[in-house]
Amino acid sequence: MGDVNLEVAGVLLDMAALAGDSQRGWGYTRAAKAVLRLDRHITPLIHANTFTAVPGIGPTTDRIAREVIHDGHSTFVERAIQEAGKEEDVRTLRGLRHHYLSRAAVHDILSRRGTPSRAKYRGDFQMHSVWSDGAESLDSIADACLARGHRCAGITDHSYGLPIAGGMTMAQVAQQHAAIDILNAAYKGRFRMFTGIEANIRSDGTVDMEPDELRQFEFVVASPHSLLRKSVDQTARMVGAVSQPGVCLLGHPQGRRFNVRPGVTADWDQVFEVAARREVAIEIDGSWDRQDVHYELAARALSKGCLFALDSDAHSHPELDFIDIAIAHARLAAIPQERIINYWTEVKFLKWAKGAWDR
Ligand SMILES: [Zn+2]
DSSP states (O other), X not given: OOOHHHHHHHHHHHHHHHHOSSHHHHHXXXXXXXXXXXXXXXXXXXXXXXXXXXXXXXXHHHHHHHHHHHHSSOHHHHHHHHHHTOHHHHHHHHTTSTTOOOHHHHHHHHHSSOSSOSTTOOEESOBOOTTTTOSSOHHHHHHHHHHTTOSEEEEEEEBTTOGGGTOBOHHHHHHHHHHHHHHHHHTTTTOEEEEEEEXXXXXXXXXXXXXXXXXXXXXXXXXXXXXXXXXXXXXXXXXXXXXXXXXXXXXXXXXXXXXXXXXXXXXXXXXXHHHHHHTOEEEEEOOTTTOBSOHHHHHHHHHTTOOEEEEOOBSSGGGGGGHHHHHHHHHHTTOOGGGBGGGSOHHHHHHHHHHTTTO
């Protein structure tokens, strides 16, 4: 699909890479971010000569964007890459920007009628609170979700195996669950918070918690947080993760980051086949710099019969809106709404999550 804002941001990031850690480099990065954050396409702004009115956009960016829109590429940028002899580096970098969506593209996709629906979305199943590396308390998360029209949410703070992300000890988990019980009693009938955990997938495909610990949660997300820059095949690791009893959701399966790292290399068809058999949902993580899995991989997972989760992976309230990005990818992948856990009733969700111990 054509996403001019993403293309223009990409060549600006090429320029940032050439300029390195310098005033010019930061300027290009800032301009790229401004373009990615715009909620409308830049082509009409270029035609109306108003693009430079956007904060962070200067005359050079305007020139580069004009070239991309008119010619499909920027001669100015291509020449700079050639002169610096950085063709190889830039090619690698460009490989780290495939299948992402700019904010304008997401707006575009969601502004059309279609499914999965934004209005019928019931709740988000990956988010972090002050109990690990998130910024918000449980009460304020419930209110922020209610304000967005959600009926439920799954809290998935990090496990103790990931101390760098403030992972919870099991004693803290017990305290958190007591707090969630109190919250659920207070919000009864209006909102339901589910106790989840984001367990970390080790290099051998096991998760970093014991089965009796995992059983204390209503649902378990397993996600990779290491070995995300290696090009060695990690199919066995990911198959191991989706085969583990109790795991019902594979979080940000690739572990990729926009313009930073490629994430896990694996035979995804094989991973998806096992996930489908065990009814482990494949997450579309909507964090703007993750977008993981993206629409093409999601369509492959769908063809293997997978279930899905569309989550924000929010660490603060504004990030709850990342579900829009996940919904946009799901629409491009044409995922039927009934295959997505975020649209299920509480009873159906809990039955499925518990079933992960017996499948
Ligand atoms: Zn994670």
